[in-house]
Amino acid sequence: MYIDPHVHMVSRTTDDYARMAVAGCVAITEPAFWAGFDRGSPEGFHDYFRQLTETEPRRAAAYGIRHHAWICINPKEAEDHAFARDVMQLIPQFLQRPNVLGIGEIGLNRNSRTELAVFEEHLELAARFDTLVLVHTPHLEDKRKGTRLILDAIRNQGKLRPGRVLIDHVEEHTVRSVLDAGFWAGMTLYPDTKCTAARAVDIIEMHGADRLWINSAGDWGHSDPLAVPKAAAVMRARGHTADAVRRITLENPRVFLRQSPNFSDAPLRPTAPDLGR
Amino acid sequence: MQPDGLPPLDREQLIQLGFIEARGRVLDIAAFLDRVQRAASAPGVPADALADDRVRALCEAMRLALDGQPERARRILEHWSDATTDPAAHADGKAARGVPRTA
Numbered sequence: 001m002y003i004d005p006h007v008h009m010v011s012r013t014t015d016d017y018a019r020m021a022v023a024g025c026v027a028i029t030e031p032a033f034w035a036g037f038d039r040g041s042p043e044g045f046h047d048y049f050r051q052l053t054e055t056e057p058r059r060a061a062a063y064g065i066r067h068h069a070w071i072c073i074n075p076k077e078a079e080d081h082a083f084a085r086d087v088m089q090l091i092p093q094f095l096q097r098p099n100v101l102g103i104g105e106i107g108l109n110r111n112s113r114t115e116l117a118v119f120e121e122h123l124e125l126a127a128r129f130d131t132l133v134l135v136h137t138p139h140l141e142d143k144r145k146g147t148r149l150i151l152d153a154i155r156n157q158g159k160l161r162p163g164r165v166l167i168d169h170v171e172e173h174t175v176r177s178v179l180d181a182g183f184w185a186g187m188t189l190y191p192d193t194k195c196t197a198a199r200a201v202d203i204i205e206m207h208g209a210d211r212l213w214i215n216s217a218g219d220w221g222h223s224d225p226l227a228v229p230k231a232a233a234v235m236r237a238r239g240h241t242a243d244a245v246r247r248i249t250l251e252n253p254r255v256f257l258r259q260s261p262n263f264s265d266a267p268l269r270p271t272a273p274d275l276g277r
Numbered sequence: 278m279q280p281d282g283l284p285p286l287d288r289e290q291l292i293q294l295g296f297i298e299a300r301g302r303v304l305d306i307a308a309f310l311d312r313v314q315r316a317a318s319a320p321g322v323p324a325d326a327l328a329d330d331r332v333r334a335l336c337e338a339m340r341l342a343l344d345g346q347p348e349r350a351r352r353i354l355e356h357w358s359d360a361t362t363d364p365a366a367h368a369d370g371k372a373a374r375g376v377p378r379t380a
C-alpha cells in the first residue's frame with residue numbers, strides 16, 4: 001500500500017490509474033499546475049478546477065484510489081498579475097469542495113517579483129481559509145534561490161504553521177533548510193531532473209525520515225507515475241526495512257494530509273471493469 | 278533509519294549494487310564531451326568546446342566529484358545554483374537552463 005502525494009492525473013491515461021492500483025496505490029493528491037500551455041482566460045482555470053474536483057475523483061475511484069486536489073494558479077502562469085488575481089478569485093468556492101486539501105502547488109518558477117507577489121497572496125488565502133499548503137520550488141539553477149525566497153516569505157507572513165506546509169521538489173542542497181525551519185519536505189522522483197530514487201534514499205539516510213515524503217509528480221512530461229513503488233523497491237534493495245519503506249510511502253503522507261478533514265485513504269471498492277486485464 | 282548517514286548496507290554491498298550503472302554514466306559523460314568536441318561550432322560561437330558555460334560547469338562539477346570530500350552531490354548542486362538573492366524584475370522565459378549564465 002502506498003500514497004502518491006503529488007501526481008497530475010489530468011495528464012495521464014486510465015491505464016496509468018490501473019497500473020497504480022495494481023502497484024498498491026490507495027490515495028493520491030493532485031496539485032493544480034501548468035498544463036504545458038498558458039490558459040487564455042480565468043474560465044479556462046474554472047474548467048480545470050472542475051476537472052480536478054469532479055472528473056478525476058471519479059476516474060480514480062473506479063480503480064479504488066482516493067483522489068484529492070489542491071487549488072491555485074501556478075507560478076508559470078502568474079507573471080501577469082491582474083490575470084492571476086482574476087483566477088485567485090475563483091479559489092475560495094473550490095476550497096469548499098469535498099476532495100480539496102488546500103492551496104497548491106504555489107511557489108516560484110523563475111523567481112520573479114510578480115511570482116513572489118502572487119505567491120504571497122496565495123499564502124494570505126491559505127491563512128484566511130486555514131488550509132494546508134503545498135509549495136513548488138523552482139527548477140535547476142533557480143531552486144536554491146527560490147527555496148530561500150519561499151521560506152523567507154512564509155516566515156515573514158507569519159500566519160501559517162510550518163507543520164501545515166509542505167515544500168516540494170527538495171534536493172541535497174535545499175532539504176536541510178526546509179526541515180530545519182519545521183516544514184515538511186517532498187522529494188520528486190524524476191528520470192533526469194530533481195531526484196532519482198537512489199538519491200532520494202541517500203537523502204533519507206543522511207537526514208532521517210521525519211517530515212519527508214516521496215512523490216512521482218507524474219505529468220505530461222518525462223516522468224513515471226509508478227516512481228513511488230519503484231523507489232520503494234530501491235529502498236528495500238538498499239537494505240531498509242519494510243517498516244522504513246512504509247513510513248516514507250504511506251505513514252508520513254498520511255500524517256501530513258490527515259491535517260485536512262477532507263483527506264481519506266480508507267479502502268474503496270474498485271468498480272472499473274478492466275482491472276483484471 | 279540512520280540519520281547519521283550510515284547506510285544499512287556496507288561499502289562492498291553498495292559497490293556491487295551501483296557500480297555498473299555508475300560506470301555506464303561516466304562513459305556517457307565522456308562520450309558527450311567527445312561528441313561536442315567533434316562537432317563543428319555554431320556560427321558566431323568560439324571554436325573551443327569548453328567555451329560553452331554549460332559544458333564548463335559540467336567539467337567544474339566533475340572536479341568537485343573527484344576532490345575526495347563528502348557531500349559531492351550537494352556541493353555540485355550549490356555550484357550550479359544562481360548565486361543572486363533578489364527577486365528578478367521579470368521572469369526570463371518559463372524554463373531554467375541547468376546552470377547560471379555566469380557559470
Ligand SMILES: [Zn+2]
Pocket residue numbers: 006008031033105217
Ligand atoms: Zn507538480
